[in-house]
Amino acid sequence: MSATDRPTIAVFRPGDERIEDATDLLESLGAEPVPDPMLAVDPTAAEPRTDADYVVLTSKTGVELVADARWEPGDATVCAIGPATADVLREAGYEVDVVPEEYTSSGLVATLEDEVAGARVEVARSDHGSDVLLEGLEDAGAYVHETVLYRLVRPEESGRSAELAADGDLDGLCFTSSLTVEHFLEAADACGVREDVLAGLEDATVGVIGEPTAETAREQGIEADLVASEATFEALAHETLEETDDEH
Numbered sequence: 001m002s003a004t005d006r007p008t009i010a011v012f013r014p015g016d017e018r019i020e021d022a023t024d025l026l027e028s029l030g031a032e033p034v035p036d037p038m039l040a041v042d043p044t045a046a047e048p049r050t051d052a053d054y055v056v057l058t059s060k061t062g063v064e065l066v067a068d069a070r071w072e073p074g075d076a077t078v079c080a081i082g083p084a085t086a087d088v089l090r091e092a093g094y095e096v097d098v099v100p101e102e103y104t105s106s107g108l109v110a111t112l113e114d115e116v117a118g119a120r121v122e123v124a125r126s127d128h129g130s131d132v133l134l135e136g137l138e139d140a141g142a143y144v145h146e147t148v149l150y151r152l153v154r155p156e157e158s159g160r161s162a163e164l165a166a167d168g169d170l171d172g173l174c175f176t177s178s179l180t181v182e183h184f185l186e187a188a189d190a191c192g193v194r195e196d197v198l199a200g201l202e203d204a205t206v207g208v209i210g211e212p213t214a215e216t217a218r219e220q221g222i223e224a225d226l227v228a229s230e231a232t233f234e235a236l237a238h239e240t241l242e243e244t245d246d247e248h
């Protein structure tokens, strides 16, 4: 716990309004947020193909970039990986045709696999998107093309949360993607404290946004205490804080 007796919760969202929203939400729930952005966006200036039957968008960032480029979907079926991405599409004036029941790459594959045989599917996303989506759609018979709209990099100044974790001063962590886990541990390596961080996390609540992130954490030696009941930051924040309160 911090000097204020409020649980300290680290959050790693990109350093735009997403980290501000996350910080505001955690504060409103009674936590002391530790904002430590682990992702920065580096646009490539690439644009989605215009001849696709289906176009898949997997993030708010991707939507903002295509909207800025005044991308026109034409007759394509527009698919969003989850409700947050769908909301940003609608706010930008696009119609959203498909949102899977489970907000993950495999959830999208499950939703589309019966209808995409022979179709051209454009996947527009970052340079770190998972192969599950491309391979799953190809296995369903689609002609899949990926456009990398942006690269995701670790901000140089990131790492404050790793130092706190190494000292046992974090009560909870909210990991919002696989790369946030990897970059958090890279930051720990940069400070030479990986082993202390892993030990410090034993007493903290580790929350992750979805099963893909939980799997990455496991591969890196971090066992998640909870997987959010749906892939939204709101669910992740509430559930991580509840678990943190239960444990302290």
Ligand SMILES: O=C(O)CCc1c[nH]c(Cc2[nH]c(Cc3[nH]c(Cc4[nH]c(CO)c(CC(=O)O)c4CCC(=O)O)c(CC(=O)O)c3CCC(=O)O)c(CC(=O)O)c2CCC(=O)O)c1CC(=O)O
Binding pocket: 012, 013, 014, 018, 039, 058, 059, 060, 061, 062, 081, 082, 083, 084, 085, 086, 103, 104, 105, 106, 125, 126, 127, 128, 129, 130, 132, 152, 176, 177, 178, 179, 180, 209, 210, 211, 212, 213, 214, 231, 232, 233, 234
């Ligand atoms: O691991 C990486 O960082 C690179 C691959 C990657 C993972 N996430 C993003 C885009 C992105 N989303 C969020 C938060 C968030 N995730 C989801 C569902 C979701 N999206 C993906 C990837 O496309 C996955 C992984 C997968 O299934 O392969 C998942 C499942 C959850 C998981 O365990 O990762 C949603 C739902 C939605 O979009 O509607 C959200 C939004 C939640 C909300 O706003 O409430 C983030 C972090 C963040 O918002 O803090 C990111 C990374 C930043 C960005 O790209 O803008 C990617 C990149 C990609 O898809 O190419």
